[in-house]
Structure formats: C-alpha cells, structure tokens
Amino acid sequence: MSNQFRVHAALFFVTVIYAANYSLSKDVMPQYMTPFGIVTLRVLGASSFFALIKYFVAPQDKIIGWADNWRSIICGVCGIGVNQLLFFSGLNLTSPISASLLQTIAPIVVVIASAVLLSEKITVPRALGIAVGAVGAASLILSRNAQAAIYPHATLGNLFILANATVFGLYLVLVQPLMRKYHAFTVLARVFLVGAIVAVPFGWREALGTNYASFPLKIWLEVGYMVVFLTIVAYLLNNWALKYASPALLGVYIYLQPVLAVLFAVALGKDHLTWSKAGQAMLIFVGVWLVSQKPKGAPAAAVVPETVMD
Numbered sequence: 455m456s457n458q459f460r461v462h463a464a465l466f467f468v469t470v471i472y473a474a475n476y477s478l479s480k481d482v483m484p485q486y487m488t489p490f491g492i493v494t495l496r497v498l499g500a501s502s503f504f505a506l507i508k509y510f511v512a513p514q515d516k517i518i519g520w521a522d523n524w525r526s527i528i529c530g531v532c533g534i535g536v537n538q539l540l541f542f543s544g545l546n547l548t549s550p551i552s553a554s555l556l557q558t559i560a561p562i563v564v565v566i567a568s569a570v571l572l573s574e575k576i577t578v579p580r581a582l583g584i585a586v587g588a589v590g591a592a593s594l595i596l597s598r599n600a601q602a603a604i605y606p607h608a609t610l611g612n613l614f615i616l617a618n619a620t621v622f623g624l625y626l627v628l629v630q631p632l633m634r635k636y637h638a639f640t641v642l643a644r645v646f647l648v649g650a651i652v653a654v655p656f657g658w659r660e661a662l663g664t665n666y667a668s669f670p671l672k673i674w675l676e677v678g679y680m681v682v683f684l685t686i687v688a689y690l691l692n693n694w695a696l697k698y699a700s701p702a703l704l705g706v707y708i709y710l711q712p713v714l715a716v717l718f719a720v721a722l723g724k725d726h727l728t729w730s731k732a733g734q735a736m737l738i739f740v741g742v743w744l745v746s747q748k749p750k751g752a753p754a755a756a757v758v759p760e761t762v763m764d
Contacts, residue, residue, distance in 0.1 A: 457698060464695040465707050471688045473714035476550035477724040478676045479542070486673050487664050489542035490657030492680060497534060497653045500685040501646035504639060512637035517644055525628055526641065530648020533625030539653055540618035547611025551725045552594055554715035555735050556615040558708060558742060562587045563623025565745045571627055580745045587741020591616060594734040638693045709739055 483489055508515075517526050545553050562584055568574040576584075595612040605611065632641045669677070712735065719725035 461695050461698045464691040466710075468688045468691050468695070469707050469711045470714060471683050473554065473711050474718050475680065475684050476545065476554050476715045477718045477722045478679060479545055480550065480724050482673055482676050482680070483542070483546045486669060487677070488657070488660045489546045490539065490653075491660035491664055492657075492677070493538045493542050493653050494657035494661040495677065496538065496681055496685045497646060497650040499681045500689070501643070501650040503686050504643040504646050504689075508637075508639040508643040511639050515637045515640040517632070517636055517640060522632060522635070526632060526644045527648050529625055529629045529632065529641075530645040531652050532621040533629060534645050534649020535652025537618055537622045537625065538649070539656060540614045540621065544611045544614030544618060547607045548605055548615065549608065549725045550719040551712075551716050551727060551731055552608065552612055553615045554712040554719075555594060555731070555738055556591060556612060557619050558712050558738055559587050559591055559616070560619045560623045560626070561708060561742050562745050563620050564626050567624050567627040583741045583744025585741070586744065587738050590734050590737025590741060593737065594731070642689065642693070708742055 479492075482492065517523055541553075541557075565574075565576065565580055566584065569576045595609060595616060629641065629645070716725075716727055720727055
C-alpha cells in the first residue's frame with residue numbers, strides 16, 4: 455500500500471467522521487445531553503488519552519520558555535475550549551447543512567489572521583475571496599427559510615458556528631510554530647489539558663446530571679462516536695496526514711466535508727438542501743478557492759488542516 459493512498463484514506467476517513475457528526479449529534483442534543491455536557495465528555499476523554507500517549511511516546515519532550523507556554527495556553531483556549539463550546543452550542547441551534555457550510559470558511563480566517571499576526575500579504579484574488587466568502591456566510595447566517603419553525607434560533611446558532619470557525623482559524627495560525635518545534639503529542643496533550651480547564655467548568659454539572667440510564671443503545675453508540683472517533687481518532691489521523699499532504703490535496707477535502715455532510719443530513723432526514731443554500735455554498739466555496747491560491751513567487755503555503763476540528 456503506497457503512502458499516498460494511506461494519506462488519501464486518512465483524510466477521507468477524517469472527513470467522513472466530521473461530516474457524519476453534524477447529523478448524529480442531532481440525535482443526542484438536546485433530548486439526551488446538553489451541548490456543554492457533550493463537550494465535557496469529549497475534552498476529558500481526549501485530554502486523558504493524549505496525556506497517556508505523550509507519556510509513552512515523548513516522555514522527555516516538554517514545552518519550554520515563556521513565549522511557547524503562553525502560545526500553547528492560547529491555542530488550548532481557542533482551538534479546544536472555546537472552539538468546542540461554540541461548535542456544539544451552534545449546532546444545537548442550527549441545521550446540519552448550515553453548520554457544515556459555515557465551518558468551511560476557516561481557511562479564509564487563516565488568511566486574515568496570517569495577514570494580521572504574521573504580516574503576510576493579501577493579494578487581490580485573496581481579498582476578493584474574503585469578500586465573496588463573507589457575502590456567502592452573511593447570506594447563510596441571516597437567511598430565514600421553511601425550517602424556521604424547527605430551528606427558531608438558527609441565526610444565533612449560525613453566529614456561534616461562525617465564531618467557532620474564527621477562533622479555530624486563529625488557532626491554526628498560532629499552533630504551527632509549536633507543531634514544528636515539539637512532538638505532536640506534546641502539543642496535543644498541552645492544548646487539550648488547557649481546553650479541558652476552560653470547558654469543564656461550563657459543563658461538568660450537565661455531564662453529571664445527565665440521565666445516562668435513559669440512553670438507548672443508539673445514543674450510547676453516538677456519544678461514544680463523538681468521544682472516540684470525532685475527538686481522538688480524527689485528531690490522530692489528521693495530524694499524521696498533514697505531514698505528507700500537499701495544500702492542493704487538502705483543498706479537495708475542504709470542499710468534500712460539507713458535500714458529505716449534506717448527503718448524511720438528507721439521507722438521515724435531519725435537513726433539506728434548498729436552492730438558496732446551494733447558492734450560498736457556491737459563494738463560500740468560491741471564496742475559499744480564491745484565498746487558497748498561492749501568490750506568484752511565494753514560498754510553499756503552510757499546511758492547514760482540511761477541516762475544523764469540531
């Protein structure tokens with residue numbers, strides 16, 4: 455089996471995991487668990503797992519220095535704690551298709567954050583992409599459709615998802631120097647620990663107060679899916695694949711995730727694809743494609759994960 459095939463397989467599997475989550479989470483929230491309760495289970499499970507793996511894989515590797523320690527704390531707050539609280543809060547209020555489309559704008563946020571924090575140049579195509587993507591996102595957030603009765607607070611949910619994509623885009627820019635300098639499990643163990651410290655105070659009461667005895671087998675499997683596959687397996691495969699995947703290949707999976715999310719949502723009866731959503735998706739896709747274009751004469755672009763780590 456070639457390494458290229460394994461990279462494709464890993465990226466595709468991660469994309470399927472994330473895409474299915476938009477619909478599967480709807481079975482759990484809010485009837486069986488609250489958003490913050492789910493986040494608490496996820497971050498506690500993942501932080502324990504990555505701390506254990508780090509102990510065996512890279513026991514001597516430590517994040518040192520004031521600057522790197524503060525960077526890792528900010529990454530944990532943005533990339534894990536705030537990111538996951540916003541994502542599940544938003545998904546609880548909006549439709550699976552809207553949430554999956556809005557998360558696709560993360561690469562646009564990365565370009566903006568890189569320009570602000572790293573003084574990278576924003577070219578005319580990238581500026582146009584930011585504008586087009588923003589129009590698509592704004593249209594999606596503010597639109598009211600036939601599902602308004604099902605999701606009466608969809609606008610607030612969409613804003614949460616937009617904020618989720620924004621803080622994660624910031625995380626992607628900030629975490630790159632740590633990933634280059636330290637072992638991946640050293641970084642993951644630290645950021646998940648910080649994320650747990652941020653998220654658990656919001657959801658520990660809800661996690662403890664959940665009536666787990668009322669869970670049918672299907673709900674147990676879906677909660678296990680979110681803790682094991684969505685958090686641990688997806689992060690492991692994503693970090694491995696990013697070492698070998700080109701930016702062009704990652705671009706393919708940026709667009710594949712919402713497409714699969716739409717298929718899952720429609721097939722499972724969780725959402726409906728309308729012409730207006732299709733048009734909003736095209737605006738966002740065009741915006742992401744434009745900002746993904748490398749400026750002429752620029753060095754190879756930094757590798758960015760193909761999807762938000764929901």
